[in-house]
Amino acid sequence: xxxxxxKENIFHKEKALVQSAQEFIxxxxxxxxxxxxxxxxxxxxxxxxxxxxxTLITRISDRLQKKLDQTNDKLSVLNDTLNDKxxxxxxxxxxxxxxxxxxxxxTIVFIFALVLFVFSEALIEPYIDTYADNIYISxxxxxxxxxxxxxxxxxxxxxxxxxARKKRLEIREEKAGKKDLE
Amino acid sequence: MENLKIEGTKQSPFVDFNASxxxxxxxxxxxxxxxxxxxxxxxxxxxxxxxxxxxxTVLKVYLEYFNTSSSKYILEVLKKLKEVLKVEGAKVRVDWxxxxxxxxxxxxxxxxxxxxxxxxxxxxxxx
Numbered sequence: 190x191x192x193x194x195x196k197e198n199i200f201h202k203e204k205a206l207v208q209s210a211q212e213f214i215x216x217x218x219x220x221x222x223x224x225x226x227x228x229x230x231x232x233x234x235x236x237x238x239x240x241x242x243x244t245l246i247t248r249i250s251d252r253l254q255k256k257l258d259q260t261n262d263k264l265s266v267l268n269d270t271l272n273d274k275x276x277x278x279x280x281x282x283x284x285x286x287x288x289x290x291x292x293x294x295x296t297i298v299f300i301f302a303l304v305l306f307v308f309s310e311a312l313i314e315p316y317i318d319t320y321a322d323n324i325y326i327s328x329x330x331x332x333x334x335x336x337x338x339x340x341x342x343x344x345x346x347x348x349x350x351x352x353a354r355k356k357r358l359e360i361r362e363e364k365a366g367k368k369d370l371e
Numbered sequence: 372m373e374n375l376k377i378e379g380t381k382q383s384p385f386v387d388f389n390a391s392x393x394x395x396x397x398x399x400x401x402x403x404x405x406x407x408x409x410x411x412x413x414x415x416x417x418x419x420x421x422x423x424x425x426x427x428t429v430l431k432v433y434l435e436y437f438n439t440s441s442s443k444y445i446l447e448v449l450k451k452l453k454e455v456l457k458v459e460g461a462k463v464r465v466d467w468x469x470x471x472x473x474x475x476x477x478x479x480x481x482x483x484x485x486x487x488x489x490x491x492x493x494x495x496x497x498x
Contacts, residue, residue, distance in 0.1 A: 199440045201407050238450070241486045242443050248482045249442050252475050 206235050286353050294346035298338055305334050372423070375416045383409055384434060388416055393425030397448070398468075401437035410444035417451035424455040426462065433468035433496065434476070442479075449487045468494045 210232055218224045309330050317326050372390040379385030379399040387396040403409040420428075430452055437445065455461050467480035477493060484491040 199406060199443060241450075242446055245446055245482055245486050246439055246442055249479055250439065252478060256475060 203235065203239065206231070286357075287350065290349045290353055291346055294342050294349055297345055298342040301341070302334060302338050306331070309334065372419060375412065384437075386413060388413070388420070390420055390425075393428045395428065395430040395452075396433075397430070397445075398433040400435050401441035401445070403441065406438075406440035406444050410441075410448065414444075414447055414451055417448065418454075421451060421454040421458070424458055424461050426460060428452065428455050428461065428463045429466060430463070431466040431468065432480070435470070446483065446486065449483060449489060453487055453489055463489055465489050465491045466494055467491050468496050471495050471497050 210228060213219055213224075213228050219228075309327075313330060314327055317323065374390055375386060375388040377383070377386040381400065383403045384397050384399040384401045387394075389395065401409075430449075432445070434445075449465065452463055452465075455463050465480075465484075467477070467483070469476035469480065477495075480491060480493060483489075
């Protein structure tokens with residue numbers, strides 16, 4: 190409502206002039222050629238004034254639209270760059286997390302393999318020596334432990350990566366939720 | 372004739388119309404809630420001034436930004452100022468000032484000059 194009122198006010202003078210012209214047409218004065226001429230001169234002057242206004246407003250408006258368009262283009266390029274940088278950053282973070290998780294998985298599996306080796310040497314070896322006395326059995330056990338290291342490491346690494354991704358997703362969702370609340 | 376001075380705000384420009392010196396100034400931002408209400412006193416003042424102006428009248432316009440409705444009224448201000456020229460020997464000059472990186476504002480001044488056919492001088496203001 191307020192906006193509409195404001196628009197009416199902008200062309201306050203012009204509206205008053207149109208109304209005056211309409212009243213003149215309806216009045217007896219319009220029969221007089223001289224008065225008609227005076228009114229016509231007044232209307233012509235105001236029409237000319239309006240043309241000046243429209244010319245100026247159109248030029249200013251066109252220039253502003255051009256500026257807006259250029260600013261939008263610049264923003265679009267900046268947005269694309271920002272997206273690329275974001276993807277780059279995301280990949281770097283992924284690589285860093287992968288390296289950290291990989292190191293942790295190697296340590297865990299190495300300790301686990303060491304425990305298994307000590308376990309086999311301390312508990313299983315004496316049984317083999319007592320009941321089977323076969324060097325190939327103990328070698329086979331050691332080989333199984335050694336061969337299981339790599340798959341085990343991959344398994345632990347994948348599991349830890351999944352956990353890290355889930356944690357990151359939760360943090361991101363939490364941040365997005367906070368932003369929405371703001 | 373009394374001078375007209377209106378302090379500028381975030382939405383309306385600073386106005387200093389000094390009749391005795393013939394120096395008029397309009398500067399700042401012009402995005403008033405109601406342009407008619409703001410500019411009508413200026414137009415009325417100019418109508419009075421045009422009856423007995425100084426030999427030389429200089430209007431300094433240094434606007435940072437103005438909206439469409441203000442652009443209409445600025446044109447009316449300039450047209451009213453042009454009426455000063457009807458008085459014999461009276462001169463009018465518009466000092467159109469703009470920030471150095473604001474080429475659009477300079478071009479806007481050129482548009483006003485085209486339409487009003489007043490004498491414009493352009494001043495680039497270093498920030």
